[in-house]
Amino acid sequence: MASRLCFTFTILLMSLSCLPCHAQLSSTFYDRTCPSALSTIRGAISAAVSREQRMAASLIRLHFHDCFVQGCDGSVLLDDTSSMNGEKNSLNNANSLRGFDVIENVKAQVESQCPGIVSCADIVAVAARDASAAVGGPSWTVKLGRRDSLTASRDLADQNLPRFTNSLSELTSSFSSKNLNQRDLVALSGAHTIGQARCFSFRDRVNSNASDIDPEFARSLREDLPCPADGSGNANLAPFDAVTPNTFDNSYFRNLVDRKGLIQSDQVLFSGGSTDSIVNEYVRDSSIFLSDFAAAMVKMGDLNPLTGSQGEIRRVCNVVN
Ligand code: HEM
Incomplete structure (x- = not known):
């Protein structure tokens, strides 16, 4: 009896200690807290791609470069600060990665509807899907609930993003x-x-x-x-x-x-x-x-998201709160 109780207790402890790592993304994450989020993002991305077709490509790439460095956490959007070298000036991104202004614009629209609710990381993920659909590509259901990082890393971007010279x-x-x-x-x-x-x-x-x-x-x-x-x-x-x-x-x-x-x-x-x-x-x-x-x-969109109480929901995407 004692060993059974001990076993049950151990299993309970193990599952409790694992709670944060089991936090799941969900496609209905904003249904109650910001029901207009997805249609606002779709409208803004469709307008941006109509203005410039290439923007569809730039937004899909932005999501890839976000996810491959620290996971899909909006780290790619952070500007350098006096104490942090961000990812924007890394080897693969400098003078090359685009779409930051489009994401900031979408974020401002979504913030005006539901302040402090929708993360920049999720906006990048949804923007990539909407960009694909806008140029005749496939659409998919985006899982949501990623939170934004408090840091970014140029070193990690240099190490983790593949190079055009790779075998x-x-x-x-x-x-x-x-x-x-x-x-x-x-x-x-x-x-x-x-x-x-x-x-x-x-x-x-x-x-x-x-x-x-x-x-x-x-x-x-x-x-x-x-x-x-x-x-x-x-x-x-x-x-x-x-x-x-x-x-x-x-x-x-x-x-x-x-x-x-x-x-x-x-x-x-x-x-x-x-x-x-x-x-x-x-x-x-x-x-x-x-x-x-x-x-x-x-x-790819599932790569190491921050969830629950990790990170934050940034007010603007290029700086932490
Ligand atoms: C397999 C490894 C990959 C390498 C080495 C690579 C490398 C590159 C390079 C060198 C460029 C051009 C950058 C420039 O000259 O300014 C580029 C552009 C692009 N990459 Fe990749 N890429 C890879 C995978 C991916 C993936 C997985 C995606 C998205 C799912 C992606 C999406 C794009 C898009 C859409 C562009 C054009 C962006 C624009 O026109 O603004 N790439 N990539």
Whole structure:
């Protein structure tokens, strides 16, 4: 009897001590506290994408760069302070990551309706979903209830975000450290069916004589864009998908098969390795790509959220309260 009581007590203690780590996100999180939140975000994102199509790409990327550093906690939105180097000036984000003004604008609208309720991290997650839908991509149910971080980290951003020079095995281990498998990696990379990259990100690739790049594709980027080997033109922009640059479709994968991946980390997904078959599958059937992308975005959105009483709900997204 005594040992049974002791066992029950131990189980009770274990489950109590685990309460914070079991806090769950939920799609109905704001239903009672801010019922207008989701429609306000949708309206603002649809307006922003109508003003500039590329913004859809920028917002999807913003969610990715938030989630891969400290989890999906809005850390990417924080400005540097005298005591903290934030993520905005990290290697992958400086002069590149966009959409901050759109998120601040949405946050201001939502704050005026329900002050102190909706986190910046959730706004980024919902904005990514609405941005995808606005350019013909898939939609999905966003789980909510993330809270905002009190810190950000340039060092972690430098360490955790994958680089355009990464090999397939480096990308695979980067994603697997976030509990995302190779199928998730290929599906999520399909976000490069929209948006643009700077010459800085593909100079070496288009100025090499590598066998994994179509020679005419390389020439036109090198000379017409131009993105020459001499280091000039760093900020010149090329679409990831020259075929349908603003439509969320599967032509990114067709481009990879044609050796027209813009950055190195795109082309390594179709280079005789273990992900070729996934790329081929997405070329054959775009509906599989679209549903895998949606599922992988949900999985990515689950990365280490702050919940319960962790973190805070920021009043504005670029500084802590
Ligand atoms: C697999 C590893 C990845 C690498 C190495 C990578 C790298 C890059 C690079 C270098 C750029 C261009 C930046 C510039 O030149 O300014 C870019 C843009 C972009 N990335 Fe990725 N990316 C990866 C995965 C992802 C994922 C998982 C997503 C979203 C789910 C994503 C979404 C985007 C989008 C939409 C753009 C265009 C943004 C715009 O036009 O503003 N990327 N990425």
